[in-house]
Amino acid sequence: MKQKIYIILALLFTAVGANAQDWSGSGTEGSPYIIDTREKLDMLATSVNNGQGYQDKFFRLDNDINYSGYTYTAIGTEANPFCGTFDGNGNSIKSPQIQLASTPYQGIFGYNNGIIKNLKVTDPYILGGDCTGGIAGYNAGVIENCRVDNQRGILYGENDHSCYGGIVGYNVYGGNVGYCLYLGRIVDGTEFVGAIAGKNNEGALSSNLYHHNGYQTISNDNVGTTVLGVGVASSITGADSDAAKKAK
Numbered sequence: 594m595k596q597k598i599y600i601i602l603a604l605l606f607t608a609v610g611a612n613a614q615d616w617s618g619s620g621t622e623g624s625p626y627i628i629d630t631r632e633k634l635d636m637l638a639t640s641v642n643n644g645q646g647y648q649d650k651f652f653r654l655d656n657d658i659n660y661s662g663y664t665y666t667a668i669g670t671e672a673n674p675f676c677g678t679f680d681g682n683g684n685s686i687k688s689p690q691i692q693l694a695s696t697p698y699q700g701i702f703g704y705n706n707g708i709i710k711n712l713k714v715t716d717p718y719i720l721g722g723d724c725t726g727g728i729a730g731y732n733a734g735v736i737e738n739c740r741v742d743n744q745r746g747i748l749y750g751e752n753d754h755s756c757y758g759g760i761v762g763y764n765v766y767g768g769n770v771g772y773c774l775y776l777g778r779i780v781d782g783t784e785f786v787g788a789i790a791g792k793n794n795e796g797a798l799s800s801n802l803y804h805h806n807g808y809q810t811i812s813n814d815n816v817g818t819t820v821l822g823v824g825v826a827s828s829i830t831g832a833d834s835d836a837a838k839k840a841k
Contacts, residue, residue: 620650625653654686654712658684675707676707683711689714694750705731709734
């Protein structure tokens with residue numbers, strides 16, 4: 594009887610996602626879980642998307658990870674958001690490929706309630722539904738000191754979907770995006786499109802920069818001009834709520 598119970602518990606734990614021993618480190622701030630291969634990053638996506646949010650746990654990227662020729666899975670969903678701390682450590686996720694035109698919340702992180710920092714994304718090919726961004730599709734947490742270099746990649750949506758941003762698709766109350774940089778090709782989408790945030794709903798945007806090919810570099814300490822229903826990003830943010838405007 595005890596053996597059956599142990600087997601059931603083991604199966605349930607496996608269903609949640611990756612085991613702690615799949616990464617070196619203990620998940621603390623002083624000894625974060627180390628991600629240094631594509632397989633280990635994939636395990637994080639599987640684990641979070643199956644219900645393990647990793648609140649109060651810490652991760653660190655120790656190498657550049659190249660996804661050229663591989664499909665990338667966004668970390669976190671609306672039902673199961675990422676709630677931990679992910680430190681890119683100055684390393685880059687290169688050429689991540691997502692082709693899910695009708696699926697919302699696409700990006701390196703699909704749905705973020707945690708902290709993402711010091712992460713670079715190089716030449717992404719991201720086609721997503723509503724709320725798609727280079728770093729996160731939806732953000733109610735913190736994104737800081739992150740960079741998307743999109744010189745040769747693609748970041749866009751189609752078929753009447755909305756909220757596309759170079760850094761975050763939809764930044765909401767409690768979300769803070771600061772000291773981030775978007776470089777390269779213009780973000781493309783149907784509505785609510787911005788170089789940093791597609792749509793900002795009472796979230797905070799501070800000290801972000803963007804530079805489109807052939808355009809002047811622009812800095813902004815808060816949020817940009819409202820731009821609605823445009824096909825390309827021409828401001829820091831595609832749309833701000835009234836509350837966010839009044840806070841300026």
